[in-house]
Amino acid sequence: MSEHWPIFLTDGELQLRPLRIRDRRRWLHVRSENKDWLSDWEATLPKVPGEKNSSQLPSFSEMVRWHRREGRNGRSYSLAIWQINEQGRNLIGQITMGGVSYGAMRGAHIGYxxxxxxxxxxxxxxxxxxxxxxGFEELALHRIEINIRPENAPSIKVAEKAGYIFEGLRPRYLHIDGKWRDHHCYVKENFQVI
Structure with a gap:
């Protein structure tokens, strides 16, 4: 069990916190409104021979339960992005630090x-x-990656503005929008971990 779950991170008007079942309506609305905007960049599940329903995505409730379990076990931290101001609270996105590994690797990857x-x-x-x-201060990770399709200029800009450095090409790295897609790997390292 992870001592870091659940986590709530706040900086100015931005809050990151785990999704809850009661966020379903807002999450589904935002996802529906942004379906075309996100479809080129969304991970998809490949069809695996012999696996029944291998390409079927989970329901919202199944997703929330899976994220909770992964967070409690310290393997993945998936958080809703909320903007909070005088006008109220807006669900504006989601960010995940997944593939968390310790030992000699001490790394993870971020998607959003x-x-x-x-x-x-x-x-x-x-x-x-x-x-x-x-990831660096609480989990003492050494390396975090952001893997981005080369065509996704706005996301590349995000990684670069956050101080991530281009490391190289990963051919056919992730299944996105129905096909195995090349990705550019951006990396940030924590030099405090020796």
Whole structure:
């Protein structure tokens, strides 16, 4: 069990916290409004011969339960991105630090999505910085990666603004939008971990 779950990270008007079952309506609404905006960049499940329903995505409730279990076990930290101000609380995206490994590797990877209405306003970079700090300061990770399709210029800009350095190409790295897609790997290292 992870001592770091659940986590709540706040910086100015941005809050990162685990999704709850009661967030379903807001999450589904934001995802529906952004379906076309996100479809080119969304991970998909490949069809695996012999596996029944291998390409079927989980329901919202199944996703929340899976994220909770992974967070409690310290393997993945998936958080909703909320903007909180005088007008209220807006769900504007989601960010995940997954593939957390300890031992000699001490690494993870970050993935994210943002509501189109909140893009290009610095929120995604701020969320990446918040989760990166958590990974380095709380989990004592050495290395965090962000893997991005080469065509996704706005996401590359986020990684670079957050201080991630281009490391190289990963051919056919992730199943995105129905096919195995090449990705550029951006890396940030924590030199405090010796």
């Amino acid at each position: 999505w943002i509501d189109r209405a909140y893009a290009n306003r610095g929120f995604t970079t701020q969320a990446v910085n918040m989760l990166t700090r958590f």
